Amino acid sequence: MDEGLLGSDAEPPSTHHQHLSLPVLDLRSANGELGATPVAVRRDPARLARTRSRLVITPRSNDFRRRFFPEANRIDWNDWRWQLRHRLRDLRGLARVIRLSAEEEAAIRRLGDHLPVGITPYYASLIDPGDPGDPIRRMMVPVPDEFVQTPGEADDPLAEDSHMPVPGLVHRYPDRVLFLVTSFCATYCRYCTRARLVGQTGEYHFNTQQYQQALDYISEHPQIRDVLVSGGDPLTMTDDRLEWLLAALRAIPHVEFIRIGTKVPIVLPQRITTDLTGMLRRYHPLWFSLHFMHPAEITPETAHACERLADAGIPLGSQTVLARGVNDDVETMKRLVHGLLRIRVRPYYLYQCDPISGSRHFRTSIEKGLEIIAGLRGYTTGYACPTFVVDAPGGGGKIALGAQNVVGRDGDDVLLRNWEGKTFRYPDPVSRTG
């Protein structure tokens, strides 16, 4: 049970799936978002305090805590629900910790129904308050460019909505589905592909009835062997809620493989409790796709969170978005991928930024991505080199891009170019069959 916190107020829907008798929690928090459950019952507070006090706090984050949240002790700081409750969500909150520019202030005032602001105190403690170009600030703090829609941009550029056979379930590829289970995130990234959905109670009302529709669809389609659970961020849900979903998926015989897409270990590492990892290890094979963006995110706190996940037997990969002013140079990317390997995370994908509305200031050229991959491949460990992909606008799926290394044929030899640009011959007789 996750740190002894429970908020049960309803029973799950009747279902043919086995062991679904876990309580269903009301995921609506005080601010109306979905995902965070109010504290209801505390169990064994002494044990909780011991668990939290053992979590790492770097001196930088500790100074930030003392300065901006003097009422919070180390145990509060290491309570993931405290972190969620104290997120920076408005102009007043942000202005306390960052010297905002006039443009940033104007953009925050203008947000309205737009993607909200939300930054955990821990993640905010990584921002250099005096540096307007700080990469985390750039990812988290709105600017007026967000409101400028340029040609080719769309709210749903990947046409996910038109590939949903039931609400919240995207079925684009034959053998796998994307299961959106919440619209709540611990932090809201300004370049988010699902900005149309996250942070809003919006068009997707996540509830057990909707979950059940998705589970029924998966049950009825035996070709689905792989389910990516995403949102929003599934790890903002309580352990009970998440376990209910994982148990329901595991009860479907043809679901071989479950993945969880999350940024929580990066922005809310306190969430990776031993209770959570103890629960997750019951649902193997389970893989995690983490969303690391910059080497500044690799801290003792995130390293500890990743260590706990890896020790629970969960393979970790990072899906990084190429973002201008954040990670669009070889040196930054190299520091990131090396740091990821050190904390047992495999750099998996480097995404060309999707053309969502108001994303021009984040998007680089595709050549920039190819240049970064060329600057990694061969120069460093193969495990450190992600695959560079474009998610094709309109719903075409991921298209891997790379340097063209097959340069031609000379009789029975194929001519190949290596990472240094030198050409080599590989014997490959034209007459060979099979």
Ligand code: SF4
């Ligand atoms: S955590 Fe993921 S889903 Fe949430 S705002 Fe960031 S990119 Fe979007």
